[in-house]
Ligand SMILES: CC/C=C\C/C=C\C/C=C\C/C=C\C/C=C\C/C=C\CCC(=O)SCCNC(=O)CCNC(=O)[C@H](O)C(C)(C)COP(=O)(O)OP(=O)(O)OC[C@H]1O[C@@H](n2cnc3c(N)ncnc32)[C@H](O)[C@@H]1OP(=O)(O)O
């Protein structure tokens with residue numbers, strides 16, 4: 325995050341100085357925003373940068389324990405520079421949080437600079453090869469030029485000048501990384517389902533009839549139900565990530581021309597897509613582990629590492645709930661625009677047709693299911709706004725009414741995001757397969773239908789509320805879903821092979837291309853230090869005395 329922030333928050337002169345040094349790795353940096361006391365609520369950060377016009381320096385301070393920076397990757401022992409987000413004070417006025425480039429270690433000796441307190445935050449659920457760190461300042465001075473001045477400046481005499489056209493311009497790196505994380509979710513989920521599908525083709529368990537041989541576990545419907553949604557979701561996330569990247573690039577180009585109009589929609593989209601893709605990837609990676617039975621619990625399966633890595637993405641760069649609530653803010657505004665007869669931006673344009681007060685007629689075609697997901701999002705949004713207004717009428721403040729409605733707001737944002745993802749998945753498949761062979765088209769469409777049927781069946785309660793779906797429609801959809809799993813089965817291994825992930829990337833005894841699962845598990849087991857000697861010292865020290873009653 326260090327380099328993108330240098331690119332996004334520095335003036336051209338600052339970039340000319342810092343970027344070559346960072347890109348050549350003459351300096352190594354990190355992004356230190358989160359503090360012990362605050363991560364989500366950026367406006368609540370406590371680190372201060374107070375401008376002193378006498379010396380033309382900022383004085384950095386960590387006034388409380390909770391103001392210590394906490395979590396930044398590589399901060400503990402690796403980096404010598406940091407981007408520090410701090411409350412800016414000049415001429416006695418606080419101007420809110422701003423980013424600063426801060427040298428924390430000597431470039432030659434790597435010793436922490438006087439006034440800098442830095443260390444490691446300790447072991448974590450995963451990411452233990454990263455030295456996430458803490459950082460505090462005691463009257464530590466940095467030159468005025470080290471304030472990143474693209475969006476706001478402090479002049480030599482201490483005058484504060486706002487430059488940016490958008491109040492949240494300094495949050496740009498976070499938006500960028502949220503966009504990248506959708507791709508990251510797709511990639512890691514593709515790894516997990518490659519491992520689990522390949523293993524399920526090797527693993528045999530139980531014989532349905534007394535005469536027959538044991539079945540490959542991949543032949544069981546329940547196993548297909550666990551795994552094929554993982555493949556379909558990996559495709560859905562990959563295609564949505566490409567689409568989101570284009571939306572991001574278009575918005576960035578517009579901002580460079582001075583037009584910030586599309587930023588709120590980009591923020592709403594990158595927030596909910598980051599939230600849903602990381603949450604879905606984490607839970608489906610865990611599902612892949614379940615699908616591998618006991619061997620999936622081995623570190624040598626690669627799945628525990630993947631899960632530990634990906635579950636963190638649900639939290640960092642904006643927690644799941646927090647980001648969905650950001651999208652909900654955008655949706656409530658869109659609802660008000662519909663009421664006022666104003667035009668809507670593209671990804672919420674479906675709302676303009678949605679508030680008819682009638683249930684959407686059920687149609688089980690792919691387009692019909694997408695319309696149903698949109699009706700569901702619109703229905704949830706409408707009920708949420710009603711709850712919000714009822715609470716306002718009862719005399720509550722907007723903030724109180726909003727807080728009491730946040731469970732429903734999150735539900736509406738999740739439903740909206742699922743509808744956007746389904747629509748993008750379909751249109752990207754159509755766009756990309758125009759010149760593909762009929763067989764490739766068929767397989768990609770089968771997976772895409774799995775995604776739609778799976779989520780329709782997961783949301784039958786909501787569909788009953790907002791569409792005319794009947795009990796027999798649900799029954800019919802269930803049968804179609806189960807039939808689709810059988811159609812995909814013969815191609816399942818080929819489909820995951822098509823992710824084209826090398827063994828070195830998968831790093832899994834269960835998922836290697838050659839399928840030599842048992843040989844690899846045994847070879848990994850031999851690496852256990854407990855296998856280094858036939859009798860371990862603990863036998864002599866503890867077990868034997870205990871067994872002889874001498875302990
Ligand atoms: C780039 C690096 C390269 C590769 C890495 C990328 C991919 C990963 C690849 C591999 C992974 C491998 C390793 C990764 C390892 C480690 C982890 C890496 C990074 C993690 C780093 C971090 O976590 S950094 C810290 C991130 N912190 C957060 O995300 C904090 C979350 N909080 C917020 O974003 C905000 O404070 C908020 C959303 C809670 C809102 O803030 P605030 O209170 O100030 O605002 P309001 O609620 O009052 O809203 C005011 C209006 O502003 C709008 N708004 C808010 N945010 C934005 C925005 N970003 N852009 C535009 N508009 C915004 C908001 O909608 C409100 O608008 P209204 O019109 O409704 O008033």
Ligand SMILES: Cc1cc2nc3c(=O)[nH]c(=O)nc-3n(C[C@H](O)[C@H](O)[C@H](O)COP(=O)(O)OP(=O)(O)OC[C@H]3O[C@@H](n4cnc5c(N)ncnc54)[C@H](O)[C@@H]3O)c2cc1C
Pocket residue numbers: 354355356357358361362363364365394395396397451456636639640641642643644645646
């Ligand atoms: C592996 C990892 C790497 C990280 N790397 C970095 C880094 O390099 N740089 C950096 O600056 N930070 C980094 N972070 C920090 C990360 O960005 C924050 O942890 C994250 O933004 C969540 O903030 P928090 O920890 O304050 O959670 P909190 O906000 O304390 O969340 C706790 C709970 O409270 C809920 N909650 C909070 N506020 C509200 C609200 N208003 N309404 C409803 N519910 C609420 C949340 O949903 C959550 O369930 C990293 C974190 C991890 C795990």
